[in-house]
Amino acid sequence: MNKCAEKEVAFFGKITAGITHEINNVLAIIKESSGLLEDILAITEEDAFPHKDRFKKILNRISGQIQRGNDITTNLNRFAHSPDYSPASVDLNEVAEQMVLLASRFARLKNVILKAGHHDESVIIKTHPVALQMALFESIEIILDLITSRGKIILFPRKTDNQYVVGVHFEDTTPDDIVIMQSISSCDRWESLEKTMVYLGGTAETDDSALEILLYLPNSIDK
Amino acid sequence: MKKRILLVDDEKEFADTLSERLRTRDFDVTTAYSGDEALEKLKEYNYDVTILDVQMPGLNGIDALREIKKLKPLTEVLMLTGHGTVETAIEGMKIGAYDFLMKPCEMDVLLSKINNAYERKYKHEERIRKAFTEKLSTSPMSVFK
Structure with a gap:
């Protein structure tokens, strides 16, 4: 690879790695927000909230997708750091x-x-x-x-x-x-x-x- | 007595939400959105455990950790890391951080690390108290020196 191509790859990697950090922060906020909803549901009386089970199911789905997103950003970050050395x-x-x-x-x-x-x-x-x-x-x-x-x-x-x-x-x-x-x-x-x-x-x-x-x-x- | 936590992260919404979750678990939580703000709060109050983001604008996690350890050597520090900053967290552990956590983290993992860090601080303080008591019993006048 010539010097210019190396610089281009390094630039692409650096920007991509930076963006994965940003996406990761977004995922962390979504995770804690859905976690807080789970906490609130856990301390809410069954009778006081008739849709509790439906909410739990949806929160589980969100949690699964956060994990998926996290796996994707982890791999993308590793890939973005490939040209470092x-x-x-x-x-x-x-x-x-x-x-x-x-x-x-x-x-x-x-x-x-x-x-x-x-x-x-x-x-x-x-x-x-x-x-x-x-x-x-x-x-x-x-x-x-x-x-x-x-x-x-x-x-x-x-x-x-x-x-x-x-x-x-x-x-x-x-x-x-x-x-x-x-x-x-x-x-x-x-x-x-x-x-x-x-x-x-x-x-x-x-x-x-x-x-x-x-x-x-x-x-x-x-x- | 509630365990006193200082949560330091420049992502305001993350810090606010996580601190609310910790409060529902009966922790006494204060938030700071920068390393400098964390140091100001540490000067005013004694915290048992500080949860510190590694990558922040201004005073970064490692510099903040050094200052925290100078200011309050007994306060245990957990480093919060993202992708590619694990090396920084390891460097942090070499200069006195108790442990590190990957962001986003599971609540049970976070709780376990907070409790372990608190235990270490408590035992450390106990040893200091014991040493002080022994010194006092053998040489009562030494406290006036």
């Missing part, structure tokens, strides 16, 4: 989990389930966090473009024979899996993914039998 040490398990949360809406729009398979141990490498997330997202998008509705995409980080890999595996509901695999490396986005992987010092490959895009990464990148 580059290269930086990252755990591929955590990156995969975070990517699942960030990309879940794109998968949901296609009725596709997105999951992260967790490696037993930490899989730590020194890399460019933003570019790594881009590579994962590009892989997910490539599969989303080809997969049919109700399929499944699973991100599998792993370390084998001193190789660091994130497998982007898919399961489709149609028997055309192999056809999809064959069309992956000829699609327009593949070239872009390969460029991203070159920047990361790695490669992108496909494994037709395992139905996976394999992202091979070096354990450390210096610049």
Whole structure:
């Protein structure tokens, strides 16, 4: 990435992180306000308020949505801080989990389930966090473009024979899996993914039998 | 006696609502909307626990914490943090804060931390009282020095 692009990404990250703080403050005020209503309901006599149960139900719904909003802002904040240090040490398990949360809406729009398979141990490498997330997202998008509705995409980080890999595996509901695999490396986005992987010092490959895009990464990148 | 809480947060609506919730749980709560206002209130009154937002305009949480500890070393401080400010809260704990909480926080977690902080302050005060009594019994004239 050139200096100007780095500055742009850093600027974008800084502003986004600041906004997540603001949203978080809004959520905190809504949480305490609905909590106060719950407190008042709890000390109100049953007979004095005939709609007590309906209010409780609605307050529970608000509470659930606050939690949801909080999870979203937490992930967005983490994402916004990705360009703070580059290269930086990252755990591929955590990156995969975070990517699942960030990309879940794109998968949901296609009725596709997105999951992260967790490696037993930490899989730590020194890399460019933003570019790594881009590579994962590009892989997910490539599969989303080809997969049919109700399929499944699973991100599998792993370390084998001193190789660091994130497998982007898919399961489709149609028997055309192999056809999809064959069309992956000829699609327009593949070239872009390969460029991203070159920047990361790695490669992108496909494994037709395992139905996976394999992202091979070096354990450390210096610049 | 009610536990005395000073709640410091520049988000006025957050501070007001949370303090009202704590009052319904029988705490004696005062609010301050800046670090400077908190210090003024601490000069006038003794609080058991201060709940302090890490990120505030003007005197920030860490500077406010340093001043609070200078002014009222026995007052326990809970740091309120948001995203990306956990490191600041950890720094705060190194310079004397009792613990930290992520915002928005669950009421039961907040209550548990307030009660634990209060317990620590109470035990600390007890030890000081005991030391003073022992000193008085061994050397009664020392109190006039």
